Amino acid sequence: MSLAFLHAHDCSEPHTDSVWGVAWTATDSVISISADGSLKQWDSTSGQALHTLPPHTLGLVSLDVDPAGKQALYNSLEGLTCLLDVDSGRVVGRYESYARSGNDAAEPAWSVSLNPKGGTYAATGGSGSVSIHSAESATFGERRATLTSGRSKFGMYCKHSPDGTRVAMSSEAGQIYIFDLESEKLLSTYTSHAMTIRSLAWSPDAQLLISASEDKRLTLHDVRYSPSGKPGSGAVATFTGHSSWVLSTDISPDSRLALSGSSDKTIKVWDIGARAAVSTIQDTGEVWSVSWRPRPPQHGSPGAFVSGGEDGVVRWWRGAGAG
């Protein structure tokens, strides 16, 4: 089976450097962050810019939005973490994670993720642990907890599970760690890759986790968590086909399709159940970030997604009907 995806349109004013993160929000706008230090918000139908924040001095490396599309969390290369109120376009929280506070050694944040239940966010850094911080305006950035993986490899990416109970982190060495937020314990470790895992994606029911790695593959994991403590079976499938690093991944809102962007300049769509690629889309540069439209597609349509890559352009793609 193969699906066709068509290029719908591009953003109206490209970023001046690579797009390092995109997120399609529940209110059908798209937020993009770039190496040029800017965050832009776009209308998905037209590609017109809605808001553009004044650019930061250094690039923005991580972006996450809440399920309602009201708040966007982003982090810069040197570790300045900010919270944006999407509707007004105002920054409502700022935290300098690189600044020394008390006795703690400064560890700049790298990848950040908002807790879908609100109130906190998670951040990874160089020491291989996940720190939990307040996401409330008044106390933004205050450290609440530190979850350690036991290893000190660079934490490349972190993402909360959609139900807000767990957070997954991937490391430069290829491990995935899943922590339980309530107990602050490490639940499971997966070593499905031997090279850096650049991105993770949860399925909406928090039962599946896909990892995207520099070893050119994606791995599908069963991460079901039962209260009795027995974790899911782990790696269940590998998606191969990219000829270079896989940079980004996302799972569709109906859990059927996975998306991957690669430095081989293509985007691939995978049928999760069939464990096979159903579409390969040629882009013009390395595809750093991909994001499905969160609204479940109409019956018969494979859905729509947005991508951002090396050339600074945010692109919208839509499925061409049932394949």
Add this chain to the structure above:
Amino acid sequence: MRYKMNFDILEDDDWTGQVRDVKDPFDPQASGHDILMLDLDDDELAAMNSENDAMFEDLVGENASQADPMQDDFDQIDPVAGLENIAIGFFEQLSTAFPDAEYHSHRKRERNPISISLVDRTKTAKEDGASTMKTVSFPQNTKRGSSRSTAQVLRIIDLMHEALHEEVPITKRDMYYRDVSLFKTQSIVNKYVDDLAATIGVGRGDLNVRASSKGLFSGAGLTIHLHSGETLYGNDSESTLIPVADDIEKFEMRDGLSWVLIVEKEAVFQTLARLSFSKHPCLPGHGIIITGKGYPDIATRQLVCTLADNLPVIIPMIALVDGDAFGIDIMSVYKFGSSSMSHERETLTAPRLQWAGVFGSELAQFGVERDSMLALTKHDEKKARTLLSRPELPATWRRELQHMIFTRRKAEIEVLANAKPLVNDLGFIRPSSSNNQIVTPPVSLPSPENALTRYLVHKLSVAIAGRAAPTLV
């Protein structure tokens, strides 16, 4: 009928190949060895014993003569043979240790490590003239991997052998950069180079390992007249040491000088000199190549500054440094100066210097795969972040440093050597929209021999043609 145990690996006390009487010949466990029971008569037994003795002599005797530098006073020690003997000795041990594929040794203690014997330079020679030896064993029970030390020694032997064979001198620093992930630290290379030299019984220089010295230049276009009356003539295929500015009376440039190239690493400089790159036919005119061997000393910076101040503006001066934070920092020293010498900035900086590469972001165009780039170390990252925090950092530098931190890879010049050799008519890689590269054979102009020269010809051509390339800052 006597039974002999044929030891596939000889234990410490069995170097002489003695026959051990076995209490119960049918119980292999009695002596604790895996035993291959042979049915031999006395003649065959004696033959086997002498065979073992000869093998022992070969191994130990060979090392013994290498270990004694006093032995071959009147014979010229052939350094190449010395290197080869050590390596061959190791491989012989390896092959006798595992003569057949089915050999398994269940007990750790009976697996004798295979070893390379090196002179222990920290101990003085014994009374009989023989030196104390230390051994590098395989396998080793260390955290770093059982074969690492042996691999390091063999790699150094390989590099020295190549240096002698190719007649291209190599420095210890150069060796380290050839395989950073194997050696881990410079001091390991230093140690083993001197150990091997002592073991073979020659000086380090006889192994074609040169000591690093100060800045060098090459190119027949530059002649330096010193106050002392001496004249230093630049040479297209050899290097000339850069003298201190105070000693220099005047410079002389030959007509037709069209470019100046500064390279970070001496190894790259020597490669270019060997290829007479300063008079490369693909370039419109001859040029001068300079290296400061890493962070440049004052003399090198003075030369670059003087050239920058006096050469006509149409002559580009470009720098080729590693695409890592240190390369960029070195560029910055040439161009903007160092904090320690800021009081002498006017005579030491060359603001017109342009950064031509290596850029991590463009390597894909030159056929280099991401995976062949080195991983960023914590040290690199810290340096890169420090550079990024500098005010007034040029935009291209910022972009490259960010790209480096985001991909967690750095682009060293050596990685160009791994580039896929696809060229189009002028020796460039033409990026194509699909992943299938289009190859067209060279037309009229001779194509540069290897990836490094191809890359530099491209960069210099672009610089000379008008300095409008967006990659140059």
